[in-house]
Amino acid sequence: MMISLIRFLKILLINILIFITLIFLVEIFFGYWFDKDNLGPYMREHRMKKNLYQLKTDEKNYNYTYKRNYYGFRGEELNLNEIKIILIGGSTADERYKPEEFTIVGLLNKKLRENDINFKIVNAGIEGQSTIGHISNFKFWFPKLKNFSPEYIIFYVGINDSLKNIKNINNYDSSDGWILNPSSSDSFNDNIKSRSIIYDYIRKIKHKYYSGNEAKRIIYDMSYKKKNNKYLNFEEKISFFNVEKILKKNRDRISYYLNSIDKLALLSKELGSIPIFINQEASQENIQEKLLVLNISLIKHCKKKNYNCIDLAKKIRPNKNYWWDGIHTTEYGSNDIANLIFPELKNFLIKK
Numbered sequence: 001m002m003i004s005l006i007r008f009l010k011i012l013l014i015n016i017l018i019f020i021t022l023i024f025l026v027e028i029f030f031g032y033w034f035d036k037d038n039l040g041p042y043m044r045e046h047r048m049k050k051n052l053y054q055l056k057t058d059e060k061n062y063n064y065t066y067k068r069n070y071y072g073f074r075g076e077e078l079n080l081n082e083i084k085i086i087l088i089g090g091s092t093a094d095e096r097y098k099p100e101e102f103t104i105v106g107l108l109n110k111k112l113r114e115n116d117i118n119f120k121i122v123n124a125g126i127e128g129q130s131t132i133g134h135i136s137n138f139k140f141w142f143p144k145l146k147n148f149s150p151e152y153i154i155f156y157v158g159i160n161d162s163l164k165n166i167k168n169i170n171n172y173d174s175s176d177g178w179i180l181n182p183s184s185s186d187s188f189n190d191n192i193k194s195r196s197i198i199y200d201y202i203r204k205i206k207h208k209y210y211s212g213n214e215a216k217r218i219i220y221d222m223s224y225k226k227k228n229n230k231y232l233n234f235e236e237k238i239s240f241f242n243v244e245k246i247l248k249k250n251r252d253r254i255s256y257y258l259n260s261i262d263k264l265a266l267l268s269k270e271l272g273s274i275p276i277f278i279n280q281e282a283s284q285e286n287i288q289e290k291l292l293v294l295n296i297s298l299i300k301h302c303k304k305k306n307y308n309c310i311d312l313a314k315k316i317r318p319n320k321n322y323w324w325d326g327i328h329t330t331e332y333g334s335n336d337i338a339n340l341i342f343p344e345l346k347n348f349l350i351k352k
Contacts, residue, residue, distance in 0.1 A: 041181065042141060043072045046072045052064075052217040053065070053066050054217055062102075084150055086152075088137065089134075090128060091125070091127040092125075093124075096127070109121055128176065155277045159282050162290035231318055246292070247296070261307075279299070281316045282327045283322070318336075
């Protein structure tokens with residue numbers, strides 16, 4: 001009896017060792033351990049995501065699935081060499097709180113189709129990112145994507161830069177928008193997971209077939225969250241603020257912002273892309289002064305540097321239904337923004 005048990009344990013141990021060896025060989029020969037283009041610990045928070053949401057509005061409730069694909073872009077899987085335009089921004093570009101067809105990107109794509117313009121904008125927005133995070137995308141994300149060279153990169157910027165504490169601006173880098181998990185242990189685990197072919201394959205299967213947990217559906221209720229903040233349009237702000245004084249007061253913030261804009265323009269051109277900058281607006285009173293000086297400075301800088309820019313802030317004429325929290329737009333606000341952006345965007349594309 002004892003001999004039989006020992007023999008069984010030996011056979012079991014040998015099989016376990018063979019199995020471990022096979023796993024090791026598969027990982028070494030087929031995994032991404034030595035792949036310089038592997039994302040490693042970066043973008044783990046923004047790849048292969050599938051979350052259930054519900055949008056509540058005054059008129060209707062919408063159940064939808066928020067998806068980010070294998071490469072980190074919002075939406076379905078796609079071939080990188082087919083991407084011609086991407087839109088980069090923060091949560092106001094990502095707009096995960098709305099179905100894709102109600103987002104600025106979704107609405108612009110609808111207009112492109114209606115005008116028989118053979119382009120589709122891919123949403124590369126990441127919650128929380130300012131221009132510092134956008135620069136990090138060119139360092140940690142885009143270089144890892146083979147055959148990725150969009151013709152245009154649209155930067156929808158301003159709000160998150162008006163919120164940044166510029167005293168610590170050099171310490172953000174990859175933590176801006178959680179491109180890299182700030183926890184060193186989590187970052188280490190993410191690095192291991194992203195390089196494993198087996199884990200990657202299992203995750204792909206789950207992402208493709210997993211429909212989500214209905215019990216964890218997240219609800220965004222815009223039917224009551226809309227804030228009726230006092231909003232001044234561009235002309236009213238020019239009259240209300242002492243523009244020369246607030247430009248001088250915020251010169252450090254303006255300097256860092258325009259320096260970031262120049263870096264983004266250069267990085268875009270190095271990627272073979274034409275940059276287009278669009279400024280932003282919000283109704284939160286605590287950032288209106290900072291956002292105004294950034295918007296004014298961006299347009300002046302665009303003219304000086306001959307960048308393609310759209311002065312959205314000068315065009316917006318919102319009502320109380322425009323924003324649901326003072327920063328993020330409702331379906332009405334996003335639709336109006338798409339309408340305001342499209343004519344100039346169309347001209348840029350037609351010129352090309």
